[in-house]
Amino acid sequence: MLETIGVLVAHAGRGPDAGARIVRNPDDALGRLLRLHVALGSYNLQDVLEARVVLERSSFEAAAAHASAEDLAEAEETLRRMQEPDVTVPEFNDLDTGFHVQIARSSGNQLTSTLTSAVRESVRPLILKALEAAEDWPATAAALNAEHAALLTLVKEGDGPAAADLVEQHIRGFHGTLVPEQAG
Helix, strand or coil: CCCCCCCCCEEEECCCCCCEEEEECHHHHHHHHHHHHHHHCCHHHHHHHHHHHHHHHHHHHHHHHHHHHHHHHHHHHHHHHHHCCCCHHHHHHHHHHHHHHHHHCCCCHHHHHHHHHHHHHCCCHHHHHHCCCCHEEEEEEEEHHHHHHHHHHHHHHHCCHHHHHHHHHHCCHHHHCCCCCCCC
């Protein structure tokens, strides 16, 4: 079962390559495991949203201090691809996930990066569904692209506190619509 979800890799036979080994990069496995727990109701979407806010605030603030020129160029290329007029909704969603994970990786904290990747991956199907349901996809894409561009600008300028505040607004905005309103 651990091999199926990507935590272990098992090689049959004898010798130094035989046996089970823990996967070096647990991002994908942790994301699949968290998505399964969300689907099974182990975690509610409000809890996932709040965890995402905490992790991404931290990631964006740290990225503003630690991101390399290569990290920033990679995030910039992702944004360029998101802004292409013929990008499909599923492609946009994949690129959106990629952008947030790239920023987390550039934060300099591997555990925060892994957790951010897992949390973002766990809600990717729900975000895709919400994007596909958008009444005006071009306007929705333009608004999200503007937010992503502003986030990247703040990271490039080294303004971590402003980037943290803006990413929280971004997550609680469109992506926050995934969580049903709770009666007070």
